[in-house]
Amino acid sequence: MLRFPAAHTAELEVKRSRFLAVLTRVQSEAHAREVIAEVAARHRDARHHCTAFVLGPTRDTARSSDDGEPSGTAGMPMLQALTQYATPAQRAAGEPGDLSDVCAVVVRWFGGVKLGAGGLVRAYAGAVSAALDTAPLTRRLRCRPLTLTAPHSDAGRVEAEIRAHGFTVLPTEYDAAGAVLHVLVPDLPPELDAARRALAGITSGAADVRTGPVSWHDLPGD
Known part of the structure; x- marks a missing residue:
């Protein structure tokens, strides 16, 4: 099982829209919601603050939010990026990922160009995946x-x-x-x-x- 010792970020730009992914290790649903509120308050100028988190030893608590984006284009792809993530060692061994106790917030600044449903899915999932690829993980x-x-x-x-x-x-x-x-x-x-x-x-x-x-x-x- 993997966890995050601290917040970690990554940023993508897609057709002039900026997507900032913020990953944080969390202990509970209440903690995750505190993190979400803090990130949203810090970036009030952004149009969307989409979220996903997964919790528990068996990953039985999972939540996501599109925060105004078309249904299914942001929160769920972000959640799938978390739950499907596997480390290079796990992938090499053919083992599934087991990431848990992590909250992801992707902040979007709209750039004036609509991305379409497929573009949004790729952007939100891609922002989370980019952050995961460089995040310091704890076994x-x-x-x-x-x-x-x-x-x-x-x-x-x-x-x-x-x-x-x-x-x-x-x-x-x-x-x-x-x-x-x-x-x-x-x-x-x-x-x-x-x-x-x-x-x-x-x-x-x-x-x-x-x-x-x-x-x-x-x-x-x-």
Whole structure:
């Protein structure tokens, strides 16, 4: 999974119309709408501020807007450019793209020449694709947290052994009942099964290991 660490732009000119694409990493639909409002406010002189965004580990939230352009000529082509984008490595391996948590706004300054439906589709999708081609992307790993509780007196040993097994341990929480440890594991059945077996061995079968929801974890250094 890929994400954007910051806003990124690209600009096209088609028959005297300017198309400025602004891509931003976003965390939620509310965040995406804040970004859209900010870009629109910054470029009030433009005729259109067309938008598309896709969110979530399974990309189940997707929205688009033509913002006054003919229906289907701006927002949907932009959304397709986002959802169909694959990195060069993914394309070489024949893998589909998996871009998510990104908002695209394409600002258009009308140049006086009508482009027609096909021309608009190409321009809006092309602006987003041009920005994607040079955007700094962050790789992420699809994970699930495994959570277990250990006595305060044993928490340090348990955490050290978990780390020694090569697992990623998120910050430990402490309450009256004990220490709550969170282990981040790739969301693959073999990986999850192996992690559960390892945790059972580390705790001599005493820990109640609970599986959390799917999340994404940024890979350091990418």
